[in-house]
Amino acid sequence: MEQSSDLAAAIDAAAVALVDVLDAAGVRHRMTVSPTQLRVLSLISSRPVTNVNGLAELLDVVPSSASRLCDRLEAVGLLRRVTDPRDRREVRLVPTPAAEALLRELRERRQRAVRAVLDRMPPRTQQELLLGLLAFARAAASEAQPDSSARTA
Numbered sequence: 565m566e567q568s569s570d571l572a573a574a575i576d577a578a579a580v581a582l583v584d585v586l587d588a589a590g591v592r593h594r595m596t597v598s599p600t601q602l603r604v605l606s607l608i609s610s611r612p613v614t615n616v617n618g619l620a621e622l623l624d625v626v627p628s629s630a631s632r633l634c635d636r637l638e639a640v641g642l643l644r645r646v647t648d649p650r651d652r653r654e655v656r657l658v659p660t661p662a663a664e665a666l667l668r669e670l671r672e673r674r675q676r677a678v679r680a681v682l683d684r685m686p687p688r689t690q691q692e693l694l695l696g697l698l699a700f701a702r703a704a705a706s707e708a709q710p711d712s713s714a715r716t717a
Contacts, residue, residue: 575700582678589677590670596640602670604633605642608657609667613648615656642666 590599597605607622608614614622620630634657637643642663648654659667682690 585677585681586674589673597637597642597666601633601637601642602667604630604637605659605663605667608643609659609664612658613656615654619657637663 590602604619604623607619611618611622616631616634617627619634620627623630623633634643634645638645642660644658644660645655646658648656682693685693
């Protein structure tokens with residue numbers, strides 16, 4: 565049990581270090597959007613059928629706050645509100661090409677920063693980390709699925 569606690573503490577420390585690396589790789593000093601606005605763009609980009617109410621749920625905020633965030637992103641040309649062709653009462657949030665480019669640049673910067681850290685690790689340790697992370701992701705995914713027997717190994 566103590567080994568499990570040590571491992572959990574090590575993962576927590578590694579997560580903090582990873583967040584620090586990712587934050588340092590961010591282009592906040594050159595960006596015109598806040599970290600919260602970046603998160604909104606990322607959420608919308610990965611969920612193409614998101615509306616303001618859905619975004620509010622994802623952010624755990626009231627819809628009016630989510631709508632104001634969208635207003636600011638729309639004002640700087642990073643977000644569009646588009647009527648859903650299947651239900652004209654529904655308005656979807658769509659990242660603009662400029663937003664997609666911004667997210668792509670941020671993702672590339674972050675990956676370069678992580679690669680720089682990985683390059684300071686021995687190749688064998690990198691391989692062990694890869695295997696451990698894949699196993700962790702599988703275990704986390706099986707926890708999230710109600711019927712884990714239906715998934716493939």
